[in-house]
Structures are given as C-alpha cells and as structure tokens.
Amino acid sequence: MRKGMDLASFDIFKYIKYNFFKAANTQYMLLDDATFKVADIRFPIRNFFYGIGITYGGKDNVLIANNEYVISKGSCIAIGPGTISQWLNESTALTDTVLFTRDFFRSSPFAGFPDSLPFFQPGGNHVIQLNTAQLKQMRLLFNTLKAFRDDETIVTCIVYSILMLAKKMYDTDLTHKLNGLTHKQKLARQFQSLVVEHFLTKRTVDFYAREMNITPKYLSEILLSEIGKPAKTLIDETVFLEAKTLLRQTTMSVQEIADWLNFPETSNFIKAFKKREHLTPAAYRKHE
Template identity: 45%
Template sequence: MLKKLNLKSFNLFEYLKEQQRQYMSVPYLLADKHTYKDARVRFPFRTFTYGIGLTYTGIPELFKIGSTDYAVGAGCLTTIGPGIVSHWMGDYTADHDTIYFTEELFANSLRASFLKSLPFFMPGGNHVIPLDEQAVAEMGTLFRTIKTFNGDQDIITGLVYALLVLVKKYHNLQGQHMPAEGSHQGQVAATFRQLLAKHFATQKDVGFYAAHLHISPKYLSEVLQAQLGKPAKMLIDEYIAMEAKSLLRQTTMSVQEIAYTLGYEDGSYFIKAFKKWEGLTPAAYKKL
C-alpha cells in the first residue's frame, strides 16, 4: 500500500499570504507580479487551492503543470486545481492578475458542486489557453472589479463565480474551433495525462496507458509527440520527477519514504532513476 502523503511543510497559498501579511482565515488571495517578486519559489510544488490567472504582457515563458509544458505569455489564461504539481520556470516579470481560492469561498453556496465539475482544474485538463483581445478585456474588467471589492467576501464569492462561468465559456469556444483530427488526438493526449496523474505511482510502463486507450504504444507515443512535443516514456519519467522534486522540497519525508510513495519498493532504483533525470541524487537535490 502506498504511503499517504504528508504535505504540511510548504503550502504556496499560505506562504504568499504570509508574505502579504493577510489573514489565513480569508479563503482567497489576489496576486500580481509584485506578489511573486520576493517569493522566489524555484522548485516544483503541489497546489492546495484553485487558481485562475490572466497574463497581459511578456514573452512566452515555460510553465510546467503536471505532465505538460506550457508557454505562458501575453493573452494566456491559466487555470490549476488542488493536488497538481507545477513548476514556474520564468522570472515573474509579466503583468498579470491571479486569484487563488479554496472551496471554503463557496462553503455556503450551491456553486461548490459547479467548481468540481470544471475539467480545466483537474489533472490532465487543459490548463493554459490563448485568449483574443476581446476576451482579455472582458477578463481584465472582471479582475478589476474583484480588486475593487477586495475584502467583501460575499461579493467576491459572486464575482469569482462569474469568473468561473467566463473561463468555462472560453474553454468551450476553444474546443469548438478544434479540427476533427486534432480533437481526436487532443482527447488521446488529455486521457493519457489523466491516467498518468492517477496511476503514475504504480504504472510506469507505456504499454499500460496504451492498453487503456485501446491503441498501440507506438501510436500513443506518436500522438503525444505531435500534441505535447514528447514521447510517452519521457512524459512518464518527467511526471514522476516533478512529483519527486515536489516531495523532496515541499515535505520533510525521507528519500526512502518518497521512493516508496512513488512506487519504488527498492529505494536504490529510485535514486538511480532520479540521478539519471536530474544529474544529482535525491539527497543532494533536497539540500538545494
């Protein structure tokens, strides 16, 4: 049986709140480029909240979310939900607005069930999409309104719900404009990412995922190469590496405990694999 994760050492939401000297009891946080300027979170971390971000300026910078690399630049809408490991590789210099929030924001509302139905917050979802100028203007207006009423939680709850409805609309529009072949391959890639997020600790072989998708391992890798820019085995290894780095830096778990959590009965195999991926041992990475 896999060991239950103990992730109490680092929580980005709480960390940013401490940086901004905000009350922990408030279930949301507004952030912009200044919020991250001194935070300097340079390692993969697991999220504990929902997040919606809109980037207004800047050249595309790499943002790894789960098993996918995204180029986030001007006009990009980013969404991420709880439990997903991500790694921002840029310099946090672009103008943007982000709101982080927990389910507690909707604790006294029927809208909490709506929140859990949105696929772009889930592992394997499409976490970054481009918006046109009109959509950016619409989102920007709503973010400015949220800032105006910051501090009034009842109003913020309604405005965040409006933001969720708008984000869902943009995702639906993007899906309608996708070509049939691209839609099929995109669905294969999305399902693979969902399966990987669920089974990575026990299934590390490409054949397992191909069998679930009723396609050959070769075709699966061809689709993933076309859709995500990397073959299946590389995506599996990178996902496990992201999870490992998050646990090494975000928790107080030992290397052996992390190896067991990630499905390695023999810790030496994990150490060998990690060194192959990162060029240093897990213990050395933990000390960085």
C-alpha cells in the same frame, strides 16, 4: 509511508498569505505580477487551493502536470488542488490572479462549484488563449474584484462570475481545438491525461497503449511526432516531477517517497533520481 503522513507540509497559499498579506483567516487572495516576482518560487509545487489568472503582457513558460505551456498576453491560467506546476523561468508576465481555498465558497450557494470545472482537474487543459474581446471582459471582472476586494460577500459573487466566464471561454476554446485536432493530436492528449491519472502505479508503455487500443510502437511514434518525446520519457518525467514536489513540500523521508512512488527499493529511486537531476534526492531537497 507512515500512517497520517502530511503531504502538505509546504503550502504556497499559506506561504504567500503570511508573507505578503499578513492575514491569518482569509480564504482568498488577489495577486498581481509583483507578488510572484518577489516570491520567485521555481521548484515544482503541488496546489492545495484553486487559482485562476489572466496575463496582460510578457512571456513565460510554465509546466503544469506533464504539459509545458507558453504564457503570453491573453493567457488564462487555471490550476486546481492536486495539480503540480512549475514556472520554468523568472516571471516577466503582467498578471492578475485570484487564489482561493475550498472553504471560500463553503457558506455560499456556489459550494462545490469549482470541483465541477474541467480546468481545475488534474490532466485538464489548464491554459486557454483569450481573444481581445474575451481578455477585455475578464479584465473588467478582475478590476471589479479589486474595487470590492474587502467585501467578502461581493467578492464571492465576483469570483464565481470569473469562473463562469472562464468556463464559457474554456468550452468555446476546447470545442474549437478539438475540431481542429488531428487524430494523432487527440491520442497524444489522451495519453497525457491517462499518465496523470495512473503514473503512480503504471509505468509501462504497454499499459497506456492497451488503454488507448493501439500498439506501443504506434503510441511512441505518435508522441515523438506530436510532442517530441517517446512515451517512456513522458511517463518518467511525470514520476520525477512528483518526486521533486514531495522532496520540497513534505517532510517525507527519501525511503517514504520511494515507497509512495512504488519503486521496488529505495536505492533504485536514488539511482534513477541522481541520473536525471545530477543530484541525490537528499541533495535536491537542500538545494536552493
């Protein structure tokens, strides 16, 4: 990979900001479902910003990192920098979403706070389901944000309040889920988090089984029963999701992407990509 290669050639935050808000300097945006429908970006995208939103109706499917989520009424979605996501269908959800950059909190007492939140970290649980009371509370904060959207000082405090409420709901949801998970379900979640952390350099089932202190055979059995896919398939899906993001978001050459993904030869990468996507990497880059 060339020294200084820019991995952020296409930044969806900048794309939305310039095409829908016509604002050069803003560090946050408040979006509704109409913006997403007009933008209609359905290829995998790596975030270089923070985003949190709630859904009031409709039903969508979204892939975040290596986990597919169903989005419906009461879903709270949070994605942080470095995480790849892809909407798998044309959006039908009714939503409110706030996007903001790392600089948004820089001059406030809350600087650095978003990075401490587990739902913004790659491999985290990025979607939680709110009950009726929780959805009402979150909607109240978003409506307050709309009322003060042009007052930067107040906006900063309201977004912080949204994140604090989301953290409280996340902690409650996670505790409930973990208490209700079987041992196999906990192992499946552990595997998915490990893959997000290590997929660039570790592609063997043996590695992940050793990290989890179980046998490769048992790991594959767990994943087949809990997720419906064997371990190697899930690892490869994460690798090629990264590949598709790099092809669409960066100016890296196919050879540079193959190097970044640690393929021994560029030809190996091209052959494997074509087998999965039925397009060469170069053709995928140009494909609408």
